[in-house]
Amino acid sequence: MAYFADIKHIFLAEPNMVDVNAKEYERFAGLVENTVRPEITAINGKIDWAGASREAFDSRVTEAHTFLGHLAGGVRAAANALNAYVPKLADAKRTVQDGRNVSHELRKAMRPYRWLPRDVSDGGEDPLRYWETLRPVVEADAQVGPPASRxxxxxxxxxxxxxxxxxxxxxxxxxxTEKQARVACAPALRKAYELLPDYRVDSALSTSVTTNNPQLAGEVAEAAGDPHVRLPGTGTAPADVTATGAVSPALADIRADAARVPGGHLPWDWDDTKRWEQQPGELDQLKQQWITHNKEAIKAAAEKYGVPADLMGAVAYEEIGGSPLSYDEKVFSRRDTWPSWLLDAYDGGRAASLPPDYTSMGAIDMQIRRAADTLGYDAAALTEPQRTEIMNSMRDAREQIFIATKHVADLKQAAGYGLIDPTALTNAQLAEIAVRYSKGPYWQDYLSGMGSVYLNHLNIVRNGRLLD
Structure with missing residues (x-):
């Protein structure tokens, strides 16, 4: 039988993001088939040239045409494999959620046995295992216990x-359901990969070529109107490249953009937070001041990643004014250096239960691991230089705005709204994306309450014209 731990990967999976990947493959194949390949085919008709090298030239054109055909074929085959997998994954995820809802009911039904350890009586994440532990106790009570216990x-x-x-x-x-679909999808993806031409290029070198070539930049601008160049609703950000060094291509791109806009960090400390407990109106003023102070960064990041600027304003409004940055630094340091027994004694086990990279940092609270994923790093294998660069950017308000907005763009895709124009998103859709940012994979448990909170934040941002 399957416990929640066995299918948690399905619960955490995002079928809509897999679907966007499939559409990206289809877009790229369409770009090759409908734009690039026809232009290669038309070259011979545009060139009037006779000479010793003409035969070699024609051969290269034919090779390029064949190469592009194989490239488009392999990418389209990958899209087909994912398209077959997505509905099965979505169905499996819905079934997991249904099972999780039932297990929550099981957890509630076990609550009369409150003398059990708290994690048992509450059911934790996997009430099935706890019921297996509890059942013999309950059956014994029913048979030989006092009348009230029976x-x-x-x-x-x-x-x-x-x-x-x-x-x-x-x-x-x-x-x-998921296993059967995956068993069919994996070989299909492998076959699609084998169809691709074995053509390799240094991604760092290609980035250097594309960013330092004015003629190529002109070609990029000219091609921007082609419907196959970019999926709708996805902003203007370049495609992600996996990080290898300390500064990922995505982070380098963000730092360059953040340096072009005004704004910066408006700090606060524990004295401020204590005062806000007595005078919450001052905290509201700081939230609005922070958003206005950094409005250019918020708007630039929103345009870059295809996210509504007022949504990012609402996310910032919720997060601003929490624990000071100095406290975030101390939490990370404790989790990184203290032994578990000392953490247990100091923090009742709460800090000990989380790795250092689960620490939220910056004005717009964001976990280091989430930032790492967003920036193209392998969050499970961060090097110290990579972690240092990420944390440095989390300390910079403008850079963190761009990182958080990129993450929100990922969540927009995960919610199934990735291809919707930012201006066309409904308030309900905006609220869902915001709750996903705040609560992670368990967002559905908080949607009704936190959704209303974020809608209120949206109204404050809009009615206060904080981004104008």
Missing amino acids: AKATAVLQQCPPLYEKAKQLFDTAKQ
């Missing part, structure tokens, strides 16, 4: 077993 145990036994069986069935179904 009545309690009988009620629990009436509720829990059906919920356990239903959740187990849903988790098993989800596991099999």
